[in-house]
Amino acid sequence: MKVKKMFSKTLAILMAICTLAQMSGMSFAVGDEPNVEIVVSGVADEQKAQLITDTINGEIIISPFGIACIFGHTTAKGRAIETTHRYYSTAPKCRQITYDVVYCTRSSCNYITYTQISNVRVSCCA
Numbered sequence: 001m002k003v004k005k006m007f008s009k010t011l012a013i014l015m016a017i018c019t020l021a022q023m024s025g026m027s028f029a030v031g032d033e034p035n036v037e038i039v040v041s042g043v044a045d046e047q048k049a050q051l052i053t054d055t056i057n058g059e060i061i062i063s064p065f066g067i068a069c070i071f072g073h074t075t076a077k078g079r080a081i082e083t084t085h086r087y088y089s090t091a092p093k094c095r096q097i098t099y100d101v102v103y104c105t106r107s108s109c110n111y112i113t114y115t116q117i118s119n120v121r122v123s124c125c126a
Ligand SMILES: [Zn+2]
Pocket: 065, 066, 069, 072, 073, 074, 104, 105, 106, 109, 110, 111
């Protein structure tokens, strides 16, 4: 499911180590009006977290498997939350979609699948 976004896209990857910074109000967002924010959790590999972010954001095309995965992927699970700020015109204005993510842990492989498990409205923006 893809929604065409009319504002600038902004990514934020939240690794466990960054939780404190995020909570204290620091933002990794760039641009005047951050609109889409994707937070990946439960993925220790920063490169994989970035790949998951880009995939959910629709910026990269997934290659089905790397050469090392001819006999199958080594998969692990993570979670991603995509928040589209000010998506609705009435409060609560923001849309938050949670995905279950399955990815291949091999560095040569871009295999990622994600399943939407919830879609809720949140009121993080006025
Ligand atoms: Zn693989």
